[in-house]
Amino acid sequence: MENSPFNITSHSPEETIAAGEWLASWLHQGSVVALRGGLGVGKTYFTKGIARGLGVQEEVTSPTYTMIAEYQGVLPLYHIDAYRLEGDADFSSLGADEMFYGTGVSVIEWSERIPQSIPKDALIVEITLLEQNHRLITLRNIPE
Template sequence: MTFISNSEADTAAAGRSLAGKLKGGGVVALYGDLGAGKTAFVRGLAAGLGYTGRVTSPTFTIVNEYIGGTPLFHFDMYRLKNEDELFEIGWEDYLQRGGVIAVEWSENAEHSFPGDTVRVRISKTGEERRTIDIEFPEGQA
């Protein structure tokens, strides 16, 4: 599934669209350069899951929790030195909590994701323009 975004609102709308296809316990791995729109995508994802509050990047906290209709656990792996640190902060516990997990800077923890992870690649293709490619595991969509 591919979306073309011409604004932050379009990027958030793509996240809202994905939210309707997710179930609790799922992981969404986000990939993209700094400023690509990963957090804007997660804002839409949170709204689509029923959260009405403010969504910010968890760069310094590593994880933010947003409790809406379906809980969303928003991770940022940018500052992690290795995947072991992810497990030290309770990654396995989050996987068991039944919410959706969205992970920014997923390339830093690629081997920690379950096999049914949805992958979202956001690429800058212009000043405001983004291409958002969503890859579902085989048999899902």
């Protein structure tokens, strides 16, 4: 994918789930998906799709209060919400960064809040609200 972004447009929550499900087929042990985008833009819906693609049976919900939720699919899925974290030090103190090098797939909402903690080989997925139900989903690598 190099550094040229890959764009997907979504016109409904279902299409955002489908985009996440498609992405899941490219993920493997240790993959980190760093989600970016404002409040209510669809980060949790995209994660629901990743979970579906990984064969997670349980319903994925927002981990805003728990901060980390773990689900079991063909691989473990770690769903992290950094919204309430003050920054990278806060994240490290949770011991959560070790997950990034583990055996599962990690998906982080509000990843822009913990920039130093995101591994260099993470995939950045930025979701932008275009109008009403219309979203632009951009996939790219972290620039060198």
